[in-house]
Amino acid sequence: MTNxxxxxxxxxxxxxxxxxxxxxxxxxxxxxxRHEKLPTNLSYASWAGPVLDQGTYGDCVVHGTAGLFxxxxxxxxxxxxxxxxxxxxxxxxxxLYPPPGDNGxxxxxGLLMWSQHGWIPETLRPYPTAxxxxxLLAAVPPPEWRKDYPLVSFNxxxxxxxxxxxxxxxxxxxxxxxxxxxxxxTQTNADGSLPSPDTVAGGHxxxxxxxxxxxxxxxxxxGATSQGAFLSRNxxxxxxxxxxxxxxxxxxxxxPYSIWTDYPQFAPVDxxxxxxx
Numbered sequence: 001m002t003n004x005x006x007x008x009x010x011x012x013x014x015x016x017x018x019x020x021x022x023x024x025x026x027x028x029x030x031x032x033x034r035h036e037k038l039p040t041n042l043s044y045a046s047w048a049g050p051v052l053d054q055g056t057y058g059d060c061v062v063h064g065t066a067g068l069f070x071x072x073x074x075x076x077x078x079x080x081x082x083x084x085x086x087x088x089x090x091x092x093x094x095x096l097y098p099p100p101g102d103n104g105x106x107x108x109x110g111l112l113m114w115s116q117h118g119w120i121p122e123t124l125r126p127y128p129t130a131x132x133x134x135x136l137l138a139a140v141p142p143p144e145w146r147k148d149y150p151l152v153s154f155n156x157x158x159x160x161x162x163x164x165x166x167x168x169x170x171x172x173x174x175x176x177x178x179x180x181x182x183x184x185x186t187q188t189n190a191d192g193s194l195p196s197p198d199t200v201a202g203g204h205x206x207x208x209x210x211x212x213x214x215x216x217x218x219x220x221x222x223g224a225t226s227q228g229a230f231l232s233r234n235x236x237x238x239x240x241x242x243x244x245x246x247x248x249x250x251x252x253x254x255x256p257y258s259i260w261t262d263y264p265q266f267a268p269v270d271x272x273x274x275x276x277x
Contacts, residue, residue: 010185011056014106016107016178021108021112041214043244044075045246047071048070048209051252060204060235061092061105061110063085064175064176064205068173070082071173071207071209082123086126087124107177155273157272157273164211173273179202188240191217200266205270206235208255213227229255
């Protein structure tokens with residue numbers, strides 16, 4: 001459970017995609033038949049890297065994308081690659097939202113930079129520690145973006161739980177983008193699940209590394225129970241959420257399936273999956 005007293009103010013300015021940046025996932029009859037019996041539980045948490053912390057910047061989009069990049073790379077060829085979040089975010093601001101500033105981004109913008117430019121190691125453009133956007137944007141990337149890990153496919157997924165689980169089973173981990181509740185910004189329930197949403201704090205994007213059809217969850221405030229959830233990870237450091245089995249660090253939370261039925265306005269609207277070819 002998160003200690004609300006130690007939570008910094010977060011800049012939640014991710015935006016829903018104004019256009020589809022990548023093709024949707026299409027299933028063959030063979031794939032559809034295979035997915036009729038999806039696994040009850042699925043987790044990629046053991047392949048994920050350490051939890052990231054975006055501080056007070058509004059760059060959750062590149063943090064979620066970086067988490068996905070790390071996992072896909074490590075799972076595919078067992079090599080750890082840590083992409084520079086600063087390089088991607090600065091490129092997004094210069095290329096898509098000038099004049100550059102902490103202007104946030106649309107859900108698929110991080111994947112767009114990855115597909116168009118490649119990546120730069122975090123060691124060459126480390127993430128700023130001071131809360132000065134000028135420092136981040138001053139980290140002008142070198143002209144030679146690395147293209148040594150282009151063998152991936154990017155796909156948009158329908159945002160219903162069944163489609164997401166199908167995509168995760170056949171392709172891998174994904175990212176979620178959508179409205180984030182104010183009640184979700186300060187703490188999780190004791191079991192690591194998100195409490196009942198209240199008001200919209202802003203737009204957010206996060207990394208999703210699994211799901212469970214059997215997990216039983218309890219809302220601390222209302223006592224309401226639910227079954228089944230997606231295993232997501234935030235970019236707010238290890239003080240948020242919990243540490244699931246096999247994960248390197250905490251920072252994870254359960255996003256209940258009941259959000260789709262009880263609070264559809266808070267269900268993720270942008271869902272992307274990335275898989276190694």
